[in-house]
Amino acid sequence: MSDNKKQVVRKDAAWHELPVGGIIPAGGTAKEFKTGDWRTIRPIHDREKCIDCMFCWAYCPDMSVIVEDGKVVGFDYDHCKGCGICAKVCPPRVSAITMVPDSEADAETKKEEEAV
Amino acid sequence: MSVVAKKHRIALTGNEAVAQAMRQIHPDVVAAYPITPQTEIVQIFSSFVSDGLVHTEYVPVESEHSAMSATVGAAAAGARSMTATSANGLALMWEILYIASGSRLPIVMPVVNRALSGPINIHCDHSDTMGARDSGWIHLYSENAQEAYDNMIQAVRIAEHPDVKLPVMVCMDGFIISHGMENVELLDDKVVSDFVGSYKIDHPLLDIDNPITFGPLDLQDFYFEHKRAQAEAMVRAKNVILQIGEEYAKLTGTKYELFETYRLDDAEVAIVVIGSTAGTAKVQIDKLRSQGIKAGMLKVRVFRPFPYEEIKQALSHVSAIAVLDRADSFSSIGGPLFSETRAAMYDAEKRPLITNYVYGLGGRDINLAMIEKVYQDLLEIKDTGKLKQYVNYLGVRE
Ligand code: SF4
Numbered sequence: 259m260s261d262n263k264k265q266v267v268r269k270d271a272a273w274h275e276l277p278v279g280g281i282i283p284a285g286g287t288a289k290e291f292k293t294g295d296w297r298t299i300r301p302i303h304d305r306e307k308c309i310d311c312m313f314c315w316a317y318c319p320d321m322s323v324i325v326e327d328g329k330v331v332g333f334d335y336d337h338c339k340g341c342g343i344c345a346k347v348c349p350p351r352v353s354a355i356t357m358v359p360d361s362e363a364d365a366e367t368k369k370e371e372e373a374v
Numbered sequence: 375m376s377v378v379a380k381k382h383r384i385a386l387t388g389n390e391a392v393a394q395a396m397r398q399i400h401p402d403v404v405a406a407y408p409i410t411p412q413t414e415i416v417q418i419f420s421s422f423v424s425d426g427l428v429h430t431e432y433v434p435v436e437s438e439h440s441a442m443s444a445t446v447g448a449a450a451a452g453a454r455s456m457t458a459t460s461a462n463g464l465a466l467m468w469e470i471l472y473i474a475s476g477s478r479l480p481i482v483m484p485v486v487n488r489a490l491s492g493p494i495n496i497h498c499d500h501s502d503t504m505g506a507r508d509s510g511w512i513h514l515y516s517e518n519a520q521e522a523y524d525n526m527i528q529a530v531r532i533a534e535h536p537d538v539k540l541p542v543m544v545c546m547d548g549f550i551i552s553h554g555m556e557n558v559e560l561l562d563d564k565v566v567s568d569f570v571g572s573y574k575i576d577h578p579l580l581d582i583d584n585p586i587t588f589g590p591l592d593l594q595d596f597y598f599e600h601k602r603a604q605a606e607a608m609v610r611a612k613n614v615i616l617q618i619g620e621e622y623a624k625l626t627g628t629k630y631e632l633f634e635t636y637r638l639d640d641a642e643v644a645i646v647v648i649g650s651t652a653g654t655a656k657v658q659i660d661k662l663r664s665q666g667i668k669a670g671m672l673k674v675r676v677f678r679p680f681p682y683e684e685i686k687q688a689l690s691h692v693s694a695i696a697v698l699d700r701a702d703s704f705s706s707i708g709g710p711l712f713s714e715t716r717a718a719m720y721d722a723e724k725r726p727l728i729t730n731y732v733y734g735l736g737g738r739d740i741n742l743a744m745i746e747k748v749y750q751d752l753l754e755i756k757d758t759g760k761l762k763q764y765v766n767y768l769g770v771r772e
């Protein structure tokens with residue numbers, strides 16, 4: 259299935275190799291399309307504050323809130339577009355999500371890596 | 375409306391003949407909105423539905439934009455789908471015409487040619503379908519009700535052919551053909567249903583076990599490739615049209631090609647024409663021939679794809695050509711058929727002199743005297759070797 263998907267969306271396909279009429283002849287192919295690189299700001303989750311109300315999970319338009327065993331554990335940054343809806347719907351008294359510019363977040367990650 | 379027997383000769387208007395063809399083709403879905411002069415087609419067809427003569431799902435939509443949208447949806451779902459329209463109705467479909475062809479859906483649509491407003495007019499000219507000439511649809515034109523009927527049946531096979539997968543407009547002149555009563559030979563119902571077969575689509579939307587995405591966003595990285603493929607389908611359509619024409623000839627004895635020629639083989643002067651005017655021209659050509667004038671005609675049946683190579687060959691021996699356009703393109707250099715024919719003749723070894731006559735706008739009659747005048751002009755052009763002007767307006771008050 260995933261081989262088929264890859265073939266369907268092969269970026270270098272010539273015009274006569276594509277499915278007729280611009281259809282995508284397979285399901286769930288949005289997974290292959292990394293919308294995360296559209297993002298300029300990203301949500302950062304504070305596990306300590308989170309009450310697992312699932313508002314963010316329900317509202318996220320990109321299904322990018324990762325939940326395991328009924329608990330929010332983070333975000334799928336490959337697909338999260340950084341719209342900030344999750345941060346907006348997180349109850350104000352909880353405020354477990356902060357939106358941070360991607361550039362800052364990247365610099366932070368780099369620092370941490372260097373420290374290690 | 376009675377159900378006809380095999381090769382039954384019956385007096386029908388063009389609209390009735392097309393409605394009969396639709397009954398015999400028996401599409402799964404027809405979504406349509408009435409507009410003069412097409413109204414009768416959908417009215418008669420809807421009575422076939424209510425009388426139980428066809429089991430088509432008939433969708434009486436609220437506009438032509440919806441008619442074409444519903445037809446696109448039905449065709450993508452896997453249903454053989456049709457609609458019908460005229461003039462401003464076609465104009466209202468515009469956005470979806472391109473979606474139908476770009477999505478490669480084999481929709482068949484009779485279009486009863488009528489002048490586009492404004493000023494408002496309900497009578498025949500080709501401004502409606504000629505305006506849609508770059509919409510990616512195949513365009514078949516008919517000279518009379520018989521041809522409209524025959525084109526409808528062939529159109530289904532052309533549209534659905536695996537090499538093509540493009541929508542087809544079957545055009546006929548408003549009122550002149552749509553409301554004129556003629557003898558038409560209809561095939562037996564079974565012969566038609568065997569000829570058209572059943573509609574099979576590779577990836578129908580209703581196949582829930584194999585989900586697909588239909589009509590996804592198609593940006594800089596893929597849109598161009600899809601358009602390139604669409605262009606190729608139009609190129610391939612030419613052979614398919616000829617092949618289906620031959621197959622149909624086996625049933626009826628009448629051969630449909632890309633165009634019809636009339637006394638053209640040894641003609642010195644010729645006209646190029648589309649639609650019902652060809653019938654009038656044939657009478658005038660016979661008259662001129664009896665006076666020893668070598669007059670001929672080429673009647674275009676397939677306008678899209680435009681058979682430029684075949685037309686070039688068919689006209690290469692003619693000294694002077696007049697192209698008759700029942701639509702102006704307002705390019706300041708004549709009508710659309712003129713542009714195409716002139717471009718086709720550019721590569722001819724001996725380029726003929728070609729002039730254009732825009733005629734019949736808004737249903738203005740064209741008669742034998744007018745066609746005779748065109749031939750007289752052509753004889754003068756042939757003798758002097760000079761064109762007076764590229765564009766002439768035939769039948770307008772000067
Ligand atoms: S920022 Fe938007 S896309 Fe990303 S996780 Fe939050 S709601 Fe989803």
Ligand code: SF4
Binds near residue numbers: 309312313
């Ligand atoms: S909305 Fe806030 S509190 Fe609720 S689950 Fe998401 S992060 Fe946790």
